[in-house]
Structure formats: C-alpha cells, structure tokens
Amino acid sequence: MIKGALVLPLALAFLNGCSSLPDWIAPASTQAPAASKSAAPPRQVASVANSVDNPTQNQLMSLPKRQQAAILAEAVGHGCQGVSPYFMGIGDDGSAIWSIRCARGHAWAVSISPGPAGDTTVKRCTSFAAETHLSCFSKF
Structure with a gap:
C-alpha cells in the first residue's frame, strides 16, 4: 500500500494553472504499513459520482478522462502512464475509489480520502x- 498525501490536490492545482510544483513534491513511492483488518470494504452510495x-x-x-x-x-x-481511469464508487468512509490501468498493463486501485487534503492510498x-473481494474496473 502506498500513501500520497498531497499528490492529487497538487496535481489538480497544477492542471488548473500553476506553472510548477515545489521541488519537495514527488510521486508517492514508499511502502507504508499494511492497513488494519478493521477497514470496511467500499459500498455503493446514491450519489457516487459527485460526493460533496x-x-x-x-x-x-x-476533468476529462x-x-x-x-x-x-x-x-x-x-513509472505509470495512465491510460484508463475508471471511477468505481464511494467507500463507507467517504473515500472515492478509482481504478487506473497503466500503459505497461499494470492496474491499480486508488482511494481518495474525503478530507480537504485528498490523501490517497494506492494498491x-x-x-x-x-482484500475487498471487489474487482477493479467494476462499479460497486
């Protein structure tokens, strides 16, 4: 599991007009400890596409795909070059769950926390x- 606390918000800021990111910002690439077994699997919520x-x-x-x-x-x-983003749904904790296929064929699940920082967890x-008994690239 990989955590990237500021990756998505900063990437979004960059795409929305910032000319560059600070030097200390880099893609998350370190292994974090395994999640506890108490984490509930995601569930479907009525307004999955846009959770306020x-x-x-x-x-x-x-944003466009x-x-x-x-x-x-x-x-x-x-080294992932994303080619296929797929929004899967919203988890019990309000996290948005996405799938992304990379150009070299690897596929990842990305969880975006509901907090203002938009922390990410990647698997x-x-x-x-x-862990969840759910397939990537399918709605839940």
Whole structure:
C-alpha cells in the first residue's frame, strides 16, 4: 500500500494553472504499513459520482478522462502512464475509489480520502481484490 498525501490536490492545482510544483513534491513511492483488518470494504452510495464531502473527488470528476488518467498515474508512481481511469464508487468512509490501468498493463486501485487534503492510498488491483473481494474496473 502506498500513501500520497498531497499528490492529487497538487496535481489538480497544477492542471488548473500553476506553472510548477515545489521541488519537495514527488510521486508517492514508499511502502507504508499494511492497513488494519478493521477497514470496511467500499459500498455503493446514491450519489457516487459527485460526493460533496470529497472535494478532491469532485474536482477529479470534472476533468476529462485524459487528465484524470494523468493525475491518478501521478498518485500511483512506479513509472505509470495512465491510460484508463475508471471511477468505481464511494467507500463507507467517504473515500472515492478509482481504478487506473497503466500503459505497461499494470492496474491499480486508488482511494481518495474525503478530507480537504485528498490523501490517497494506492494498491495493485490484485491486492485490492484479495482484500475487498471487489474487482477493479467494476462499479460497486
């Protein structure tokens, strides 16, 4: 699991007119400790596309697919060049769950927390499916 606290909000700011990002900002690439078993799997919510409680998700949904793919790939890191972004749904905690396929074929699940920072958690789709019993690239 990889955490990227500022990747999505800063990438969105960059696409919205900032000319450059600070030097200390880089894609998340370090391994974080495994999540606790108490985390509930995502569930479907009535307004999955635009949750007013998740400003980063709202902004990401407003972008064209190409920009969504670039931002999600930036959150993934690992040299991912995003080609297929897919919004899966909203989890119990209000996190938006996305899938992204990279040009080299790897697929990742990206969770965007509902807080103002838009913290991200990234997992390979195989790990995501094993832990949640949900498939990437499918609505829940």
